[in-house]
Amino acid sequence: KIRATTRKRSFKISGLQILQNTEDVNYVYAADVDKTELLNIIKDAHVAITRSSTDVDEKFLNAATNLKAIIRAGVGYDNVDIDGCSKRGIIAMNVPTANTIAAVELTMTHMLSCMRKFPYAHNQLKIDRVWKREDWYGNELYGKKLGVIGFGNIGHRVALRAKSFEMDVVTYDPYIPSTKATDLGIKYTTNFEDILSCDIITIHTPKNKETINMIGFEEIARMKDGVVLINCARGGLYNEDALYENLKSGKVAMAGIDVFIKEPATNHPLLDLPNVTVTAHLGANTKESQREISVQAANNAIESARGIAYPNALNLPIDESKIPNFVKPYIELTQKMAFLIAQLSKS
Numbered sequence: 001k002i003r004a005t006t007r008k009r010s011f012k013i014s015g016l017q018i019l020q021n022t023e024d025v026n027y028v029y030a031a032d033v034d035k036t037e038l039l040n041i042i043k044d045a046h047v048a049i050t051r052s053s054t055d056v057d058e059k060f061l062n063a064a065t066n067l068k069a070i071i072r073a074g075v076g077y078d079n080v081d082i083d084g085c086s087k088r089g090i091i092a093m094n095v096p097t098a099n100t101i102a103a104v105e106l107t108m109t110h111m112l113s114c115m116r117k118f119p120y121a122h123n124q125l126k127i128d129r130v131w132k133r134e135d136w137y138g139n140e141l142y143g144k145k146l147g148v149i150g151f152g153n154i155g156h157r158v159a160l161r162a163k164s165f166e167m168d169v170v171t172y173d174p175y176i177p178s179t180k181a182t183d184l185g186i187k188y189t190t191n192f193e194d195i196l197s198c199d200i201i202t203i204h205t206p207k208n209k210e211t212i213n214m215i216g217f218e219e220i221a222r223m224k225d226g227v228v229l230i231n232c233a234r235g236g237l238y239n240e241d242a243l244y245e246n247l248k249s250g251k252v253a254m255a256g257i258d259v260f261i262k263e264p265a266t267n268h269p270l271l272d273l274p275n276v277t278v279t280a281h282l283g284a285n286t287k288e289s290q291r292e293i294s295v296q297a298a299n300n301a302i303e304s305a306r307g308i309a310y311p312n313a314l315n316l317p318i319d320e321s322k323i324p325n326f327v328k329p330y331i332e333l334t335q336k337m338a339f340l341i342a343q344l345s346k347s
């Protein structure tokens with residue numbers, strides 16, 4: 001019913017155009033609204049598309065009384081209360097692969113940036129206008145040992161790219177068969193110490209109870225002096241206090257950080273340290289990835305609004321009485337299949 005227009009970047013228009021061209025769908029583009037306005041808009045919606053900065057929490061779900069499906073336009077869904085969705089009969093979906101390459105390439109950027117002390121070198125010339133080549137001797141990726149925690153879509157591609165830099169790559173991921181790594185020429189370990197002994201460590205896991213604080217004071221204490229840590233996954237996988245203290249002492253030589261526990265993180269203590277290279281959660285921010293995500297999210301929204309498919313369903317609503325009639329005929333055929341496929345593809 002409402003067609004809101006606001007600033008839209010051209011590469012995101014692809015998805016919006018699909019929605020615009022779909023006769024039986026009305027949409028509201030609500031990217032720059034505050035929470036109160038959002039809660040007001042959301043009460044009429046049958047389907048919502050969201051990025052990571054919107055908390056799909058109790059408050060959101062209580063306001064979204066007509067919601068049947070939610071599409072997280074990205075891979076990580078730690079901002080979505082999946083149990084809360086299930087209880088209300090809301091099907092939650094994500095768009096799991098469209099931003100893989102963007103995240104992989106940002107990880108390599110941070111890794112190279114850390115190794116060549118890029119923030120120092122950049123700031124010295126650009127900000128201080130000082131030309132002192134002798135100040136900045138970096139290190140090479142070549143021959144270094146890289147530990148990749150999590151060997152999913154992103155982790156395994158980071159490992160492959162690191163291989164092409166002739167690094168010695170080992171991965172830790174208890175959820176994959178070892179052959180998934182070894183077939184690609186990547187070492188596989190079940191011993192976390194093999195990761196902790198690496199020169200560089202990068203993490204590519206979802207954020208959940210199992211992975212929060214996976215690297216803390218104790219783990220860093222067991223690492224090599226001068227280790228480099230990269231996090232383009234989620235804030236809090238490396239304990240932020242441990243990271244800060246160990247960067248300050250120099251135990252961790254450099255860290256490449258794209259994500260923070262609390263975002264936006266414009267006053268974060270890590271920003272005060274010289275030996276970090278930081279970006280503002282830009283892992284998915286390529287034009288290519290956002291174009292593809294917007295298209296997939298729009299198509300998923302239309303299919304779920306029509307009750308015909310739930311691509312990449314993350315949950316199976318537990319209260320079937322809350323599932324609307326127009327969806328019911330498809331539950332057996334579509335939803336359970338989608339759920340099973342999603343589970344299988346995750347394993």
Ligand SMILES: O=C(O)C(=O)COP(=O)(O)O
Nearest residue numbers: 051052073074075076284
């Ligand atoms: O896909 C993800 O998990 C991301 O972190 C990127 O999502 P966003 O672009 O912040 O919605």
